[in-house]
Amino acid sequence: MIELPNAFLNRMQKLLGSEYEGFRASYEREPVSGLRVNTLKISPENFQSISPYPLSHVPWCSSSFFIEQGEHDKETLPPGKHPCHAAGLYYLQDPSAMAAAETLTPRPGERVLDLSAAPGGKATHLAALMRNEGLLVANEIHPKRVWDLAENMERWGAKNTAILNEQPGKLAATFGAIFDRVLLDAPCSGEGMFRRSETARSEWSPGLIQSCSLRQSSILAEAARLVRPGGSLAYTTCTFAPEENEAVIARFLDEHPEYCLVEAPKHSGFQSGREDWAGENVSHPDLQKTVRLWPHHLHGEGHFIALMQRSENEEYYEPRSRRKTRLPEPVLRQFRFFWGENIKTQPPAGNLEMVGSYLYLVPDLLPDTKGLKTIHPGWWLGTIKKDRFEPSHALAMSTKGSEARRTVDLSTNGESLHTALAYLRGESFLSDGDEGWTLVTLNGYPLGWGKRVKGVVKNWYPKGLRWM
Numbered sequence: 001m002i003e004l005p006n007a008f009l010n011r012m013q014k015l016l017g018s019e020y021e022g023f024r025a026s027y028e029r030e031p032v033s034g035l036r037v038n039t040l041k042i043s044p045e046n047f048q049s050i051s052p053y054p055l056s057h058v059p060w061c062s063s064s065f066f067i068e069q070g071e072h073d074k075e076t077l078p079p080g081k082h083p084c085h086a087a088g089l090y091y092l093q094d095p096s097a098m099a100a101a102e103t104l105t106p107r108p109g110e111r112v113l114d115l116s117a118a119p120g121g122k123a124t125h126l127a128a129l130m131r132n133e134g135l136l137v138a139n140e141i142h143p144k145r146v147w148d149l150a151e152n153m154e155r156w157g158a159k160n161t162a163i164l165n166e167q168p169g170k171l172a173a174t175f176g177a178i179f180d181r182v183l184l185d186a187p188c189s190g191e192g193m194f195r196r197s198e199t200a201r202s203e204w205s206p207g208l209i210q211s212c213s214l215r216q217s218s219i220l221a222e223a224a225r226l227v228r229p230g231g232s233l234a235y236t237t238c239t240f241a242p243e244e245n246e247a248v249i250a251r252f253l254d255e256h257p258e259y260c261l262v263e264a265p266k267h268s269g270f271q272s273g274r275e276d277w278a279g280e281n282v283s284h285p286d287l288q289k290t291v292r293l294w295p296h297h298l299h300g301e302g303h304f305i306a307l308m309q310r311s312e313n314e315e316y317y318e319p320r321s322r323r324k325t326r327l328p329e330p331v332l333r334q335f336r337f338f339w340g341e342n343i344k345t346q347p348p349a350g351n352l353e354m355v356g357s358y359l360y361l362v363p364d365l366l367p368d369t370k371g372l373k374t375i376h377p378g379w380w381l382g383t384i385k386k387d388r389f390e391p392s393h394a395l396a397m398s399t400k401g402s403e404a405r406r407t408v409d410l411s412t413n414g415e416s417l418h419t420a421l422a423y424l425r426g427e428s429f430l431s432d433g434d435e436g437w438t439l440v441t442l443n444g445y446p447l448g449w450g451k452r453v454k455g456v457v458k459n460w461y462p463k464g465l466r467w468m
Contacts, residue, residue, distance in 0.1 A: 192302020
């Protein structure tokens with residue numbers, strides 16, 4: 001059994017009463033592993049047919065599966081070290097965390113913001129639900145974690161995403177109330193992840209709960225400024241502490257009468273939030289519309305979700321438009337030449353924009369981001385060199401095998417699997433065929449670029465991503 005902080009156990013015993021023994025017993029079980037399929041690339045049904053792991057459906061997320069416990073083939077690679085993961089066919093995620101994006105229900109064509117997005121679990125989920133249509137702004141304040149976010153969004157094949165590294169208050173001051181939906185996965189004490197994270201257990205203290213609660217209220221107030229009239233705001237945590245959940249929402253509703261709670265979907269095992277946990281003299285019966293996920297009621301870790309809607313009785317202001325720039329003719333010529341030589345579809349139409357030597361397709365709905373720390377303002381297509389266009393890994397990961405003029409398709413079986421693993425380590429390999437840029441695929445799904453020269457596919461897998 002996992003050793004948990006005594007002060008935490010005493011708190012939970014007082015909180016849960018007769019449910020405490022069932023809650024405590026849940027920590028005798030191994031954590032449940034979850035896998036969410038990338039529906040931008042493959043259907044859940046098709047993935048299940050090729051999956052190297054035994055799977056069963058997660059009831060509250062149609063694109064997701066539990067990875068069944070038990071003996072796997074000794075030669076089967078772990079889910080995080082399988083080429084299918086490198087191909088962006090799935091994201092490994094706690095099943096409880098999958099409920100957040102499903103609750104927010106973003107639609108294709110909307111403006112959506114994930115305010116605290118690293119490492120990208122919920123952002124990739126939002127991107128899939130949006131089908132690469134509209135605008136997804138994935139923001140992360142931490143200057144190192146934002147690059148993990150960028151890497152995961154790149155592997156996912158997201159085209160409609162801008163990645164920012166900015167303070168919530170500065171986003172609110174720059175953008176204003178423009179987003180149809182905002183997700184705030186708030187930094188928290190992490191109690192819900194104790195079964196998975198020794199760090200969360202060792203860093204926990206009652207004082208951490210109080211400091212998190214104050215910080216969460218501050219960030220939530222900034223998030224509220226970013227939601228358009230009639231839009232939705234989802235607040236989520238992975239902690240059990242009422243001070244970080246019901247109490248934060250009750251305080252927010254008192255200070256923001258333009259918002260009201262919306263009934264969040266409740267699947268089997270989901271529990272309602274508790275008004276009596278929000279503090280003394282609190283009167284918010286609607287707190288029962290929030291959702292709690294407990295490890296002793298379902299297969300997953302701890303999570304809390306509150307879905308709120310902003311009143312439509314407010315004036316809406318269009319955001320400041322992004323200034324369009326005209327690409328230099330040599331740049332446009334190099335890009336179009338590469339595209340015609342290597343990709344069968346028409347080159348993308350829209351806002352092509354240079355940032356330094358990088359060429360992007362910027363989503364039409366992205367407002368002016370001048371003054372904001374921007375990692376990627378859109379779909380990174382590639383880099384303009386002195387006399388040529390060099391494609392990005394992001395372009396490879398969002399290109400279907402059927403769209404590339406030259407491909408070499410590897411598989412997850414036999415010698416071909418060894419070649420795929422060698423490619424992911426940065427090695428070149430033998431392959432006959434036409435020379436030039438070649439999309440390396442796995443069962444038809446992109447892994448990255450290679451360049452075939454004299455029967456050898458030279459490796460162009462990014463050095464920073466190569467497997468050890």
